[in-house]
Amino acid sequence: MKINQIMSQTVPILNDLYFALSGLLFMIRRVFLCLFGLCDLSPFSDRVWLKLKWVKMYLSLSEGTNLADIIQDGDYVLIYLDARRTYMIKMQAGQTFHTHKGYLKLDEIIGKEFGEPIKSSLGVTFTTLKPSLTDYMMKSGRNTQIVYPKDAALIVMFSGIGPGSRVFESGTGTGALTSALAHYVGSTGKVYTYELRPEFQKNAAKNLQRSKLIDNVEMKGGDVTMGIEERDLDAAVLDLAVPWLVVPHVYEALKPSGVVVSFSPTIDQVVRTTEALRDSGFVFIETIECLMRTMQVERGKTRPNTMMTGHTGYITHARKIIKPLQTDNASLVQDVAVVDVDSDSLDLEIETENKVVAEDSA
Numbered sequence: 001m002k003i004n005q006i007m008s009q010t011v012p013i014l015n016d017l018y019f020a021l022s023g024l025l026f027m028i029r030r031v032f033l034c035l036f037g038l039c040d041l042s043p044f045s046d047r048v049w050l051k052l053k054w055v056k057m058y059l060s061l062s063e064g065t066n067l068a069d070i071i072q073d074g075d076y077v078l079i080y081l082d083a084r085r086t087y088m089i090k091m092q093a094g095q096t097f098h099t100h101k102g103y104l105k106l107d108e109i110i111g112k113e114f115g116e117p118i119k120s121s122l123g124v125t126f127t128t129l130k131p132s133l134t135d136y137m138m139k140s141g142r143n144t145q146i147v148y149p150k151d152a153a154l155i156v157m158f159s160g161i162g163p164g165s166r167v168f169e170s171g172t173g174t175g176a177l178t179s180a181l182a183h184y185v186g187s188t189g190k191v192y193t194y195e196l197r198p199e200f201q202k203n204a205a206k207n208l209q210r211s212k213l214i215d216n217v218e219m220k221g222g223d224v225t226m227g228i229e230e231r232d233l234d235a236a237v238l239d240l241a242v243p244w245l246v247v248p249h250v251y252e253a254l255k256p257s258g259v260v261v262s263f264s265p266t267i268d269q270v271v272r273t274t275e276a277l278r279d280s281g282f283v284f285i286e287t288i289e290c291l292m293r294t295m296q297v298e299r300g301k302t303r304p305n306t307m308m309t310g311h312t313g314y315i316t317h318a319r320k321i322i323k324p325l326q327t328d329n330a331s332l333v334q335d336v337a338v339v340d341v342d343s344d345s346l347d348l349e350i351e352t353e354n355k356v357v358a359e360d361s362a
Contacts, residue, residue, distance in 0.1 A: 071112050071128060076210060078129040078139075079104070088131060088139040101126075133183050136211040137176040143203050146176035147239060147263060148312055150292045155261050156184055158317040159235040168236040168253060169193040170224045170246065175204030177239060177263075182208065182216035191217045192233075194224050228253040238262040243269065244276035251280045254320045261317045270314045282318035289314050 071077055071091060079087040081101065089097050089106070097104045102120030109118055114130040131139070134149045147155070155177065161167055163186040172178055172195035181191045195201040201219055208214040220229075225245040235258060236250045243262045250260050260282065262273050270287050277285050293308035 069113050069130075071110055071114060073110050076131050077109065077114070078131045078135050080127040080129050081124070086135075088135065131211075133180065133211070136179055136207070140174045140176045140179075140207045141203055142174050143200060144173045146174050147180075148309065149180075150290050150309065151263060151312055151315060152177050152180040154288070154290055154315055155237060155263065156180055158315065159237060159259050159261050161185055161189070161235050164188040165234040166230070166232070167191045168228060168230055168233050168250070170238055171195045171240045172201055172204045172219065173239065174200070175207040177237065178204060178217060179208060179211050179213055181237065182213040183211075185216055187216060189216065192220060192230050193217055194220050194222055196221065196223060224249065234258055236260045238273075241269075244272040247273065247276040247280050247282075251282070251320055256320060256322050258320045259317060260320070261315065263313050263315055265311075265313045267314065270316055273316055277316075277318045281321055281323045283321050285316065285318040287314050287316040 073091055073093050075091050077089050077091055079089055079097070081087075081099070087097070087099070091106050091110050093107055093110060095106045097106060099120065101124040102122030104118060104120050104126065109128055112118070112128060114128055117125050117127050119125055129135075137146065137149055137152065140146055159167070159181075161181065161184050163184075165185045166189060167181050167185060169178060169181060169191055170193070172193045175193075178191060178193050181193075185191055193204075195204065198221070201221065205214065205219060208217055224240075225242065228246075228249045230253055232255050233253050234255060236254060238246055238250070238260065239262075240246070243264060247260070254260065260277070262270075264270050264273065274285055274287065289311065291308070291310055294305045296303055296305050
């Protein structure tokens, strides 16, 4: 009990001391930069600064805070101003982030808990949030259109994937959908994602590294219309221009009862893909479209927002079944044909015997 009382009195004092030393060190560093240019105390100040940050983290942990909830140098943070203005920033000591509402010193963010507010140089309050999977997807560096979270959520649900699942994907694009798949298969699963264009693959790798999901993904090149290397997969996700050309290869790659999900922006693609699924041995084929609109919520004025996310694409999903063996059907037809021939011969013999008997009677 006494220890808890001592800690409750000591921690606030140490916390204030931390901020005082941090501010003093920051000022000393700036003075040396202005007076001596390159001959500053950066190496020394960096070491001291790092130690102060660890002191701050220790103080937070002593108050029952999880280390994963503390913003550290190198972490990505979602800086929130309002619903329309959010910024994904990588924390780097000594850097500043400039906005039209003033600049933010990243040194003042490092060491704080996610969710803490921070004021800009103009006194505007921002909030530091831990990025979610949706944030990483929507803030992806883009060189192609992304699959939106509303569609990615349905793709994940229809695919039935979970921790330990092995999933095939084509094509990778920006890696937004790849991130969602990698998140749900976890560290015990694997996403095998194919992309023809190296520049797309390079950008997707950066996005996956930023979301810390790259270890759950194996990135591959090649034309999947010519074949798929993997076998015994739990699911396959297609997001390319000609999915119907890949469907026969997907059938060979999937486990029995495995799921294929195809995302296509046009209905013509859906028709050709559905025909290919039927011809290749898939059942339970269904196509849906997801339209999403948000609500403006205010007492006495609640209504749907004027702008909405309308058509983005059609989602077609199906399941693989084991095809009947071709040899069995052929042998069955042959057996029937033999029976038919034997029956005709038997009828001919009976008819001949009856004719002979009639002639003898005459």
